[in-house]
Amino acid sequence: MSDINERISNIVGNNDVVLFMKGTPLFPQCGFSSRAVAILDHCGVAYEGVDVLQDMDIRQGIKGYSDWPTIPQLYVKGEFVGGSDIMMEMFEAGELQQMLSEKQVAKADS
Amino acid sequence: MPMAAEDIVSMIETALPGATVEMRDLAGDNDHWAAKVTAPQFAGLSRVQQHKLVYEALGGRMGGELHALQLTTQAPT
Numbered sequence: 001m002s003d004i005n006e007r008i009s010n011i012v013g014n015n016d017v018v019l020f021m022k023g024t025p026l027f028p029q030c031g032f033s034s035r036a037v038a039i040l041d042h043c044g045v046a047y048e049g050v051d052v053l054q055d056m057d058i059r060q061g062i063k064g065y066s067d068w069p070t071i072p073q074l075y076v077k078g079e080f081v082g083g084s085d086i087m088m089e090m091f092e093a094g095e096l097q098q099m100l101s102e103k104q105v106a107k108a109d110s
Numbered sequence: 111m112p113m114a115a116e117d118i119v120s121m122i123e124t125a126l127p128g129a130t131v132e133m134r135d136l137a138g139d140n141d142h143w144a145a146k147v148t149a150p151q152f153a154g155l156s157r158v159q160q161h162k163l164v165y166e167a168l169g170g171r172m173g174g175e176l177h178a179l180q181l182t183t184q185a186p187t
Binding site: 031071 | 157158161162165170172173174177178180181182
């Protein structure tokens with residue numbers, strides 16, 4: 001278990017924006033992951049997509065790591081932001097764009 | 111085995127007294143739900159913390175039996 005936490009910690013630490021998801025950004029394999037991808041793409045942010053369907057250890061491990069039961073999960077600069085519902089709420093309120101901009105991971109004009 | 115809407119509502123209301131829960135059947139199949147939860151316990155909490163309270167109320171079913179529950183949370187205004 002600590003091995004997987006360390007692996008996840010490295011992924012989260014080495015990428016400014018990480019989306020743990022089902023499928024890939026090009027081919028999301030579930031509606032929630034697809035929605036998360038659409039939001040990030042719309043925000044014009046570069047991100048790393050981690051396909052949990054390709055890695056059972058991460059698929060289970062990420063739930064404990066974040067204390068969050070569902071996938072997708074978004075991390076920005078090492079901080080857990082939430083799942084697709086929270087991303088959508090934040091996006092609609094303009095908060096996600098603002099947060100990405102404040103953390104200097106988004107295009108200034110997006 | 112999908113959960114009935116009334117069971118979802120009752121678990122949330124039991125864990126969060128004073129909460130109101132609006133359920134919407136997204137696909138007409140009793141399996142894909144959207145829930146809007148308004149609860150006094152959410153006041154002052156971040157969205158992540160608010161959603162975690164609901165997940166706790168659902169006792170580990172989120173992500174399992176409840177693979178398709180779309181969640182919106184807010185404190186009463």
